[in-house]
Amino acid sequence: MAKLLPVILLTICAASAQKYHVGRAATAADIKSTDQFIAPDGTGLPPGKGTAADGRDIYERRCARCHGKQGQGDEEGPLAGGKGTLSTAKPLKTVGSFWPYATTIYDYVHRAMPFDNPGLLDANQTYAVTALILHLNGIIGEKDEMNAQTLPKVKMPNRDGFVKDTRPDTGKKKK
Amino acid sequence: MPKNPRRSFLQLSGIAALAGCGAQPGAKTEEEKLPSELGKPIRAYGERSQFETAKRAVPDLKRPQIGSTRTPLAETEGIITPSSLHFERHHAGVPELDPAKHTLLLHGLVDRPLVFTVADLKRLPSASHIYFVECAGNSGGEWKAPGGANAAASFGLASCSEWTGVPLKILLEEAGLKKEGKWLVAEGADACKMSRSLPIDKALDDCLVAYAQNGEAIRPEQGYPLRLVVPGYEGNVNVKWLRQIKVVDQPNQTKDETSKYTDLLADGTSRQFTFVMDAKSVITYPSGGQKLTGPGFQEIRGLAWSGRGVIDRVDVSTDGGKTWQKAALQEPRLPKAFTRFRLPWHWDGKETEIVARAVDSSGYTQPGRDELTAARGMNSAYHYNGVKVWKIAADGSVKNG
Structure with missing residues (x-):
């Protein structure tokens, strides 16, 4: 056994070793400039803060044209409303009625909005717009501050509304 | 009608000669034997024939950067999409x-x-x-x-x-x-x-x-x-x-x-995380928008695929689902790829409905619409894989069933 141990260790090390040595090591700067993922536990959220009140101005200038002044939707779908509609004949899926995680709002607004100029909003503006969208849905108060600590703690109304894929739920063998 | 009738005539006569029913050897005029004009020169990157028109229909969108176009499946052959x-x-x-x-x-x-x-x-x-x-x-x-x-x-x-x-x-x-x-x-x-x-x-x-x-x-x-x-x-x-x-x-x-x-x-x-695409098939000929020229032989053609493996069988019905026949599957049947199916058919010129259903290597049979809505309701939006019925009218026109 004692003789075997070095062989086993060598095998484990080999499993994790680079085989082709193609590509270069990523630097901390490479990762910092590229990685903007915000995980549902808040990992990746930057310093900064904002309230719904803070977000009103930027929202009206950059978001309301498509999403409506109160998030009711206009050229694009609504961000607010739809509470209690998911099991009805006409479900209205909005951030408030449907989205399971508040962190997704920050992630998406920061990476993809406004549509014609994504990445425009800085961290404070993104927190503020996120807070406003949550406020328009009655989930937080107008002066509740959203930051890296508070945002992941916001419990979205439909947080428990998602289930695993249990397919195949159709397609049983026919004769 | 091709733009150059004379060239078209030459092509036709060439085909007739190949088929052994052209004019007697020696009877051809000089014009019939040789193209009368040179073709286009060699080129660096190919384009399809000017007579081919299959395209993705582009919807009129306010923001065309967010949207989709669709493959004209009925105008593709085999299993590779250009x-x-x-x-x-x-x-x-x-x-x-x-x-x-x-x-x-x-x-x-x-x-x-x-x-x-x-x-x-x-x-x-x-x-x-x-x-x-x-x-x-x-x-x-x-x-x-x-x-x-x-x-x-x-x-x-x-x-x-x-x-x-x-x-x-x-x-x-x-x-x-x-x-x-x-x-x-x-x-x-x-x-x-x-x-x-x-x-x-x-x-x-x-x-x-x-x-x-x-x-x-x-x-x-x-x-x-x-x-x-x-x-x-x-x-x-x-x-x-x-x-x-x-x-x-x-x-x-x-x-x-x-x-x-x-x-x-x-x-x-x-x-959430409903990744796999379930088995599906669609008849591409005859299919909606096409018109059969008249009763007689027709080859029913279509595509089937499954995210769970290989297509094992495609059944086709030409009587609205009363009876089913096994379609021929073009080899090679590859996992998670299109499979082309074909069924020879003699259309009697009467109104009918045609439909295909795929069975994959996991044993899954493509469901009907009722089976899907019973399992998931009406608002699932994604992952619809029900069978598609095409209605053929007595005049040969094919419409969505």
Whole structure:
């Protein structure tokens, strides 16, 4: 056994070793400039803060044209409303009625909005717009501050509304 | 009518000669024997014949950077979709990426975060496989009612290509996957940085970081220069313009895996991470919008595919589902790829309904619409894979059934 141990260790090390040595090591700067993922536990959220009140101005200038002044939707779908509609004949899926995680709002607004100029909003503006969208849905108060600590703690109304894929739920063998 | 009637006549007479029923040898005029004018010269990059018109219908959208075009399935043959006709679904337009500058960052829960150039990836061991890509929203309009007027409108958010690239497993092993790494999140370089999470088991199974499609570089609208190809999974996770893969311990809950691409059930809950595309088939001839010229022989043709494996059988009914016949399946039948099926048919000129249903190697049989809505309600939006009925009228016109 004692003789075997070095062989086993060598095998484990080999499993994790680079085989082709193609590509270069990523630097901390490479990762910092590229990685903007915000995980549902808040990992990746930057310093900064904002309230719904803070977000009103930027929202009206950059978001309301498509999403409506109160998030009711206009050229694009609504961000607010739809509470209690998911099991009805006409479900209205909005951030408030449907989205399971508040962190997704920050992630998406920061990476993809406004549509014609994504990445425009800085961290404070993104927190503020996120807070406003949550406020328009009655989930937080107008002066509740959203930051890296508070945002992941916001419990979205439909947080428990998602289930695993249990397919195949159709397609049983026919004769 | 071709633009050059004389050339057309020459072609016809050539065919007649080949068939052995042309004029007697020696009886041809000089004009019949030789083309009277030279053809076009050699050229650097081919184009299709001026007489061919198959295209993706482009809807009139206020923001054409966010939308889709559909493959005209009824105007394709075999199992490979021409790259120029592969369906499109973009969320923020098609970026113009210089392959000399584009890189792929692989990081997160790995021993060695790495940056690959496109040239680096092309040095690594490569693989080529034929796989379909199908948008989860394909046939979504059929949930409310059988709606699509033709095969493209009903089923055209599906296409099939030969993809060439590096198995993702090789890249993950090169970076040294940590055992806490259970998911990865992949991101594109489009303006919205579209991103999706994917379980690590699938990443280590059959995914490719592809740089080629159908023998040439991936088309810009399909992800040039790099696309993540996730065989059998919904199109949206086949992230185009791939620029970053981060290995993580939990799904990132991105916008496109929460607010979109989740399947609402009748009870108000929604299935999440419904990746696999279930077995599906559609008859492409005769199909909606076409017209049969008259009674007599017709070859029924269509396409079948499954994200769970190989197509084992396609049954076709020409009497509205009363009786079924086994269609011939064109070999090779490949997993997670289109399979072409065919059935010789003698149309008696009477009104009828035709329909196909696919059975895959997992034993799954393509359901009818009632079976799907009974299981999931009316508002699931995604993953509709019900059989498609085409109605043939006595005048030969084919309509959505």
